[in-house]
Structures are given as C-alpha cells and as structure tokens.
Amino acid sequence: MKSLKHLIIVLFLINMSCQNRTSKDEATSPSVTEIRNDIERVEPPHWWVGFKNENLQLLVKHPNIGSATPKISYAGIRLKEFHEADSPNYLFLDLEVANSAKAGKFNIAFQLEDDSELIQTYELKARGKAAEDYVGFDSSDAIYLITPDRFSNANPNNDEIDGLLEQGIDRTDGYARHGGDLQGITNHLDYIEDLGFTAVWPSPVLTNDMPTGSYHGYAMTDFYEVDPRFGTFEEYQKLAEDLRARNMKLIMDQVANHCGLYHWWMQDLPFKDWINDQENYEQNKDEWDWKTTNTSNHRRTTNQDPYASNKDYLEMADGWFVSDMPDLNQRNPFMANYIIQNSIWWIETLQLGGIRQDTYPYPDKTFMSHWAGAVMTEYPNFTIVGEEWSYNPLLIGYWQEGHMNQDEYKSNLKSTMDFAMQKNIVDALNEEESWDKGLVKMYEGLANDFAYTSPKDIMVLPDNHDMSRIFTQLNGDVVNTKMALSYLLMLPRIPQLYYGTEILMDDFDNPGDHGLIRTDFPGGWNGDAVNAFTGEGLKDEQKDMQFFLKTLLNYRKHSKAIHNGNTLHFAPDEGTYVLARITDEETVVHILNKNESPQELDLSRFEELELDGKMLRNIISDDRIHWGNSLKLNARGSVILTTKLQN
Structure with a gap:
C-alpha cells in the first residue's frame, strides 16, 4: 500500500514537471532565468x-x-x-x-x-492585431493637424527636464518651447471629435535634444524615444488607445530624410557613409555651422527631370536639409534597414492609422519606394502620405502609386499632398472675378485630376504648420475663408485642417513666420483669458466659424456622397461655381458665389444633376429649398445643399 502511494506521488510530480516544462517551452523555448541588459x-x-x-x-x-x-x-x-x-x-x-x-x-x-x-x-x-486590420486614413476622414508644444499644457511638471540641452519655457518667444504635451491632446479629444474630425496628426513627438528650436520635433536625436517634455512613452500609447476607442486614427509624423545634429550617433557614426557629406562633417564638426554645410539645393524637380544633371540631383538628394539636420544616407543598406524597421516598430507599438512622411522628395527616391513598399507589404490597408510641396500637378501625380511615369518609377505611395489645389483656392478667392480669373482657377485646378491615378487618395489642405494661416492668406476675409474651407471639404480628397483654423487663428503680425503660425491654442494653458475649448472669450465671428466647421465636418463624416461619390462640376459663370458629389442615395451640391449683390442662379443649366422639382436641405442653416427654375443667392459665400432632408 505504501509503495502504491509512493508510485502515485512520483507519477503526479512527473506529470506536473512535464506540464511546467511545456508551459515554459511554449513561452520562451528555452526559458530565460535571468533578465540581463549588459549592452548599452x-x-x-x-x-x-x-x-x-x-x-x-x-x-x-x-x-x-x-x-x-x-x-x-x-x-x-x-x-x-x-x-x-x-x-x-x-x-x-x-x-x-x-x-x-x-x-x-x-x-x-x-x-x-x-x-x-x-x-x-x-x-x-x-x-496586437492582424496586419489587415491596420486600416489607414482615406477620403472618409478629416484630419486635425496639431503642433503639440502649442496646443495644450496638461502637465507643467514636464516642461523642463534636467540634462537636456534646451531649458526653459518662454511663451513670448515663437521659437522657444511653450510646454504643450501629449496629455494636453488626450485631454481634449472630446473637443476634436465633437468638431467632426476622425484622425489626429501631431507633428513629431520623439526626442529633439537640440540646443534651440527643439519644440517643432523635426530634428530627432533618438528615433525610439518620446521626448520627455511631451510626456512618457505610455502617454503616447494612451493617446493612440483613446483615439481607437473613439474609432479615430492616430497619424504619426515620421522623418526618413534627416535627424538632428545632436543625435546620439553623431559623435560615433557606425559607418563612413552613415550620413551624406560625412567626411566634410567629421573634419569640421567642432566648428560646424551653415557656412560649412553642403545644404540641399532644394531642386526637387531633379527627381523627375529627364535632362537633370547628376550633379544637380545629388546636391538635392545628398545635401543637408539645413545645417543642424544631418542628411541620412539611405543607400547604406544598414541605414535603410534601420529606417524601415523603425517605421514598422511604431506602427505596431501604437497601432497607427497612418504615417505622414516628411520632406518626401529629398531622400534617395529608390529607397523611398523600397521603404513605402516594405510598409505596405506588411500592412496592405494602411496609408502613407508623403509631403511634396509643389504647385505642379505633374510632380504631385508622379509620387502616387500606380502613376505611369516616363522613367518607370514605382513609388508604392498611396497619398501625396495637393499644394497645387491649395494655391488655386487662395488665388481664386483673392482675385477679382472675370471670365479668365477668380473661380476659374478652382475649376481648372480640379479639372487637372485627370493627371492623378486616384484623386480621392490625395490629401488637400488650406494651410499647415509651415505656411501662413488660411485666414491670413485670404486677407482676413471671413466669408472667403468659409468658401475656401467648404469647397475643400467637398472635394474628392482627404482633407487636413490645422489646429485653430476653426477659430480664425492668424499670423497677420508677421505673415509666414513659423513661430507665429504655430501660436498657442487659447485655453490650452491655465490662466488663458480666452478658452477656445469652451468658447469663453471668443469673438462672435470665431464662434460662428467654429459652428460652421463643426456642422459641415459632422455632416461630412456620414456622407458617402462626399467620401466616394462621383464628382460633377460646371464652369464658373458670372461669379458663381457649382460642384456636386453624387451617389444613388444622395446628391450634395456646393455653390460658390463671389457676387456682392443678390444673384439669381438659373438652375436649368444644371439639368443633368436630375434635381428638378426636388426638395433639398441647406446643411448649415437646415433650411429647405425647392429646386425649380432658379435659386436666389442673397449674399456672397457658399451654399451647401443635400437631397437628404434629415440628418
């Protein structure tokens, strides 16, 4: 009996040992008994x-x-x-x-x-989830661009961090740090969502340990570290999680072209060709400044120009963007792997809804095709938008996936930026109306969509962190600003708006000054006299613009006609321009009127819209109108109508 009990106990212990071993093998195979981090x-x-x-x-x-x-x-x-x-x-x-x-x-x-x-x-x-579930932003989205340092300071305790090169907060200096942080964005997601935005794009929040100008984020000194002045790694993850909980997307601003001059590897570069112009830098780094830097000639057209000299192309591609941003050499295969893996690492870590890639035409374009291809191969439903600041549709179209380029270049890039349309909108509204000016520029700008592989996958914007505010560009004209924004939000595009556009933020005091363009959002700091989040202290015209955009964005959020409908427009006539977005279920009509005096719009011209005799609703005022022989336009501005009579 005793031996039988002994045998049972032995068999039980053997079984438990096997179970434990199986569990450990499945987890680590073999198990790590001691966690060690001996490597720097x-x-x-x-x-x-x-x-x-x-x-x-x-x-x-x-x-x-x-x-x-x-x-x-x-x-x-x-x-x-x-x-x-x-x-x-x-x-x-x-x-x-x-x-x-x-x-x-x-x-x-x-x-x-x-x-x-x-x-x-x-x-x-x-x-965290299947690769196919990483769904990027598209034409159903509206993107809110934020400069984090200037949006909201939720945690003053992280304003200064010992050991970093730039210290201090000075909100009177447009180029100093002001203290905005990640938690400040997270705290105001209700506001952003209520406005009708579906995605948030903060400019970079990785460490910029630079002596000056570190607030903007584009001179990264560590590609795997959140700048502690913006918060913690966990707070970055929390922002992403809270956006997903609202069915919103986080877009990460990445930089493949350059790093900051004080990046940790700059004092001990791995290879002799880790950065471009490296020999010059290493010989002169103790007295390095803009005079010794071989900066880019910024001639981005050398990427497409069939007659471009190799010298011009290399000066553009290999020159440093500016003297304190070393140009990364993506032709070094180890650097290429580093950049690709870093992008994938952040996609997985934050479960991103997209990437905005800075200065897209400046790196080696063969590498950029490989980079975008590597990302899209892993995440087939993802979206990357590349910054190509060009007013030429030919250059915009060149970078989009599927475009039939003469040099057979394949970009693998789903989206690029429509700066051409941005300029057309501003020029059209600022110019006096005539048969060959004004609204015709908008009309012809949209007519250029024949040059694009997929117009609805291109990002359009009224302004951003590098150009004057749209209200400034339109000379402080509120009505023109509404026309610009409403037209932009009706286009077959992905719209991006800059924080503060909804309250008519401006840079009139010094147009184009980056520090002023990136002004603090009122209400983001304790003690602010004006609070745009609550409306306290806003002027009537600012509140009206908030209401206008909120109404339009929230309607757009659920309108499949605006997201993916067919586009039909009619050439401007007598200071008016009509654009329609059409599906079987809905027609949305956008009318722009530049006339100061009342105008009678002859509706017989728009017969092919098949709206005769129908009742339509004004999206902004909620008024009903009968589509008959004519429509009276009482004032300059935009009228947005839908065949859906109920929200």
Whole structure:
C-alpha cells in the first residue's frame, strides 16, 4: 500500500514537471532565468512574431562590441550572420524570425576577445492585431493637424527636464518651447471629435535634444524615444488607445530624410557613409555651422527631370536639409534597414492609422519606394502620405502609386499632398472675378485630376504648420475663408485642417513666420483669458466659424456622397461655381458665389444633376429649398445643399 502511494506521488510530480516544462517551452523555448541588459543600446528595442518579412537586423551599440561573437539559442530564431561596422563600437546582427517562433524572451550572448561574456535579453512580442486590420486614413476622414508644444499644457511638471540641452519655457518667444504635451491632446479629444474630425496628426513627438528650436520635433536625436517634455512613452500609447476607442486614427509624423545634429550617433557614426557629406562633417564638426554645410539645393524637380544633371540631383538628394539636420544616407543598406524597421516598430507599438512622411522628395527616391513598399507589404490597408510641396500637378501625380511615369518609377505611395489645389483656392478667392480669373482657377485646378491615378487618395489642405494661416492668406476675409474651407471639404480628397483654423487663428503680425503660425491654442494653458475649448472669450465671428466647421465636418463624416461619390462640376459663370458629389442615395451640391449683390442662379443649366422639382436641405442653416427654375443667392459665400432632408 505504501509503495502504491509512493508510485502515485512520483507519477503526479512527473506529470506536473512535464506540464511546467511545456508551459515554459511554449513561452520562451528555452526559458530565460535571468533578465540581463549588459549592452548599452540595441535597436529595435524589441520585435514581434508573425511578419511576412522574417528578416530582422539589430543595431548593437557598446564599447568595442564589434569584435564580439554573438550567439542565440531560441526556437524559431536563426542568427544568419553578423557584421562589423567601421566604428568598433557597433555590431549588426541579421536574424531570421520564423513564423514558428513564439512570443517570449531570449538572451543574446556576446563573447568578447578576452573570453568574457555580455548578455542582452531580447523580447519577441505577439502582435496586437492582424496586419489587415491596420486600416489607414482615406477620403472618409478629416484630419486635425496639431503642433503639440502649442496646443495644450496638461502637465507643467514636464516642461523642463534636467540634462537636456534646451531649458526653459518662454511663451513670448515663437521659437522657444511653450510646454504643450501629449496629455494636453488626450485631454481634449472630446473637443476634436465633437468638431467632426476622425484622425489626429501631431507633428513629431520623439526626442529633439537640440540646443534651440527643439519644440517643432523635426530634428530627432533618438528615433525610439518620446521626448520627455511631451510626456512618457505610455502617454503616447494612451493617446493612440483613446483615439481607437473613439474609432479615430492616430497619424504619426515620421522623418526618413534627416535627424538632428545632436543625435546620439553623431559623435560615433557606425559607418563612413552613415550620413551624406560625412567626411566634410567629421573634419569640421567642432566648428560646424551653415557656412560649412553642403545644404540641399532644394531642386526637387531633379527627381523627375529627364535632362537633370547628376550633379544637380545629388546636391538635392545628398545635401543637408539645413545645417543642424544631418542628411541620412539611405543607400547604406544598414541605414535603410534601420529606417524601415523603425517605421514598422511604431506602427505596431501604437497601432497607427497612418504615417505622414516628411520632406518626401529629398531622400534617395529608390529607397523611398523600397521603404513605402516594405510598409505596405506588411500592412496592405494602411496609408502613407508623403509631403511634396509643389504647385505642379505633374510632380504631385508622379509620387502616387500606380502613376505611369516616363522613367518607370514605382513609388508604392498611396497619398501625396495637393499644394497645387491649395494655391488655386487662395488665388481664386483673392482675385477679382472675370471670365479668365477668380473661380476659374478652382475649376481648372480640379479639372487637372485627370493627371492623378486616384484623386480621392490625395490629401488637400488650406494651410499647415509651415505656411501662413488660411485666414491670413485670404486677407482676413471671413466669408472667403468659409468658401475656401467648404469647397475643400467637398472635394474628392482627404482633407487636413490645422489646429485653430476653426477659430480664425492668424499670423497677420508677421505673415509666414513659423513661430507665429504655430501660436498657442487659447485655453490650452491655465490662466488663458480666452478658452477656445469652451468658447469663453471668443469673438462672435470665431464662434460662428467654429459652428460652421463643426456642422459641415459632422455632416461630412456620414456622407458617402462626399467620401466616394462621383464628382460633377460646371464652369464658373458670372461669379458663381457649382460642384456636386453624387451617389444613388444622395446628391450634395456646393455653390460658390463671389457676387456682392443678390444673384439669381438659373438652375436649368444644371439639368443633368436630375434635381428638378426636388426638395433639398441647406446643411448649415437646415433650411429647405425647392429646386425649380432658379435659386436666389442673397449674399456672397457658399451654399451647401443635400437631397437628404434629415440628418
């Protein structure tokens, strides 16, 4: 009897041991008994299982790590090869992460020349959702662009961080830090959602440890770190989570072209060609300024120009954007991998709804095609918009996926920016009306859509963080501003508006000044006399513009005719211009009128809209109108009508 009990106990212990071993094997295979972080820096800091591309390249930074021999023992992970850099303080590891690999932690052992060993624990994570579920922004969205430092300061305790090069807050200086942060955006998502926006694009919030001008975010000194003056990594994730909970999207502003001059690698560059013009920089870095920098000639047309000299092209592509933003050399394969993996890392980390890529035509264009292709291969329903600041539709169309380019260039880029239409709208409204001016510029600008592969996937904007506010561009004319915004929101495009447009923010004191363009949003700081979030202290015309945009954006949010309907417009005549968006279920008619005196619009001209005898509703005023022989336009401005009589 005693021996039988003993046997049962032994069998029970063996069974428990097997269960425990199976559990551990599934988690880590083999298990990590001790978490160690002996290495100064490993990037990406972690990765995921289950990508289509099973290759992963780790950048390892540590004193004299280049002579070490790395070893990995983990099921589903194969160390294919490793590469020494020109600097002895780097090692690059090429891993294969098989689809059979399971999420878990494993150790990478680095055997040094003296037979000592350094250990770094690395983690593979399970992906948060399927790749197909990463749905990017499209023509059904309306995007709210924010400069985080100037929107709302929710946490004054992170305004100054010891050890960073730029210290202090000065809200009177347009180029100093003002203290806005990520929590400030999160705290006001109710406001943004109520306005009718469906996506938020903050300018970059990664660390910019620069001596001056660090507030804007485009001179990154660490591609994997949130700037602590904007908040914590967790607060960035919280912003993304709260947006998803509202069925809204977070768009990340990324920079593949350059970094900040004080990036951590600038004092010890991995390779001799890690950045462009590197030899010149290393010889003169102790006295580096704009005089010694080979800055870009900014001739972006060399990307398309069949007659461009190689010299001009290389000066554009390889020159530094400005003297304190080193130009990254994407032709270095290790740099190329670094940038691609960084983009994918942030998509997975934040479950992004899109990427805005800064200065799109400036990096090596072959690399940019490869970068966009790598992202879109992993996330087939994702969206990337590239910044191409050009007023020429030929250049805008060149960068969009599917465009039949003479040089056979394939961009893999879904969206680019319609600065051409932005200029047409401003010029049309500022010019006096005549048969060949004014509204004709808008009409002909839209007629250029034949040049685009997919017009509705292009982003259109009235202004942004780099140009005068639309209210300033239209010389303080409220009616013209409403016409510009309503027309823009009716187009077959993805609309982006800049924070404060809804309250007529301006830069009249010094038009075009970046510090003034990026003015603090009123109410974002304790003690502000005006609070645009609540309406307290706003002028009547500001409240009216808020109401106008809120009404229009919230209607647009649910109108499939505006999102994807057929577009039909009629050439401007006698100071009026009619545009329609049409589906089987709805027709939306947008009428622009530049006449100061009452105008009788002959509706027989628009017979093909098939609206004769129908009742329509004014989206802004909610008035009903009968579509008969004519329509009286009592005042200059825009009229937006829909065949849907109920909201």
